[in-house]
Amino acid sequence: MGLIKTHVSVQAQTYRNFRWIVVDGNSTDGAVEWLGGLDNDYTDWKSERDRSLYDAMNKGLVKAVTEPGYTLFLNSGDTFHDASVLEKVAQAIAANPTQPKYVYGDYCLENSKGQLREVKAKSFDRLKLGMISSHQAMYFENQRLSEIRFREDFPLSADYCMIVEFVATLNPETAVLKIPGILCDFDTTGVSQVHRFDALKEDLLIRKRYMNLSSLHAGVLYLLHYVHTHTKLLRGQMGS
Structure with missing residues (x-):
């Protein structure tokens, strides 16, 4: 069980x-x-039917922001890269000249064989091109997060939309902190590319609606991602 x-x-x-x-x-x-059966003082759990993954994540978000601090979203099967990750993040936040609202770093993709592949986080200014890291390697300041929700009308890209909305009014110079090093291992077991092209369509709408990109600009990015995804799928088929 993940x-x-x-x-x-x-x-x-x-x-x-x-x-x-x-x-x-x-x-x-x-x-x-x-x-x-867990017996500790740090677990707070609830089990009830939900509408979707992002409905469940919103429930966790609402509970998390009742206290000051930062929230990280891990899905079942995802892990911290090592035992010192939270300590490193806390130290980096404390050492920063200003209190950051959005903190992120590198991550690893973990396949069904337990093999890890490191992925470097992208610079913040590339967010309009897509996710700059996995959401499992992102920390959101709770006061700001309390104003945001995952939009369930984007069933495939709600995490991207949430990040876009979260950082929309932030000053990158003072409110964004990129931490060097790997923060999490993202479990890709069961992750499928079948709906990737549908996700690209959602990304197109997000860029137009929440990043205020023109239809031309958003359309060009959509086409570039479409070609890139199609090429990756072809390479995978030829390699199998």
């Missing part, structure tokens, strides 16, 4: 001032029974 894998990673963190908020979608895989 949730146990995530919990082991959470439990190992050297930095201890955190809450682990778990939103379970009324699952029947034993997760509820396992959660009920």
Whole structure:
């Protein structure tokens, strides 16, 4: 069960001032029974039916922002890269001249064989081109986050839209902090490219609606991503 894998990673963190908020979608895989058996002071869990992944993430968001600090979104199976990640993030935030609102770093993709591939986070000014890191390597300041929600009308790209809206009014010089080093391992088991082209269409709408890009500009980016995705799929088919 991916949730146990995530919990082991959470439990190992050297930095201890955190809450682990778990939103379970009324699952029947034993997760509820396992959660009920946990005996610690940092787990806050709830199990109930939800409409979608992003509905569940919004429930966690609402609970998380009731206290000051930062929120990180990990899906079941995702892990911190090592036991010192939260400590490194906390130290970087404390050492920054101003309190950042948005913090992010590098990440690793983990396949079904447990093999890791490092991915470098992109510079903040490339957000209009797409995700600059995985959301599992992003920390959102709670006061600002309380004003934002994942938009369920984007079932494939709501995370991208949330990030775009979150940073829309931020000053990159003072409110954005990029931390060097790998922050998380993103579990790609079961991730499919089948809906990738549908996600590109959602990204197009997000750029027009929430980044105020012109139809021409957003359309050019859509075509570039379309060609890139199609090329990757062809290479995968030829290599198989």
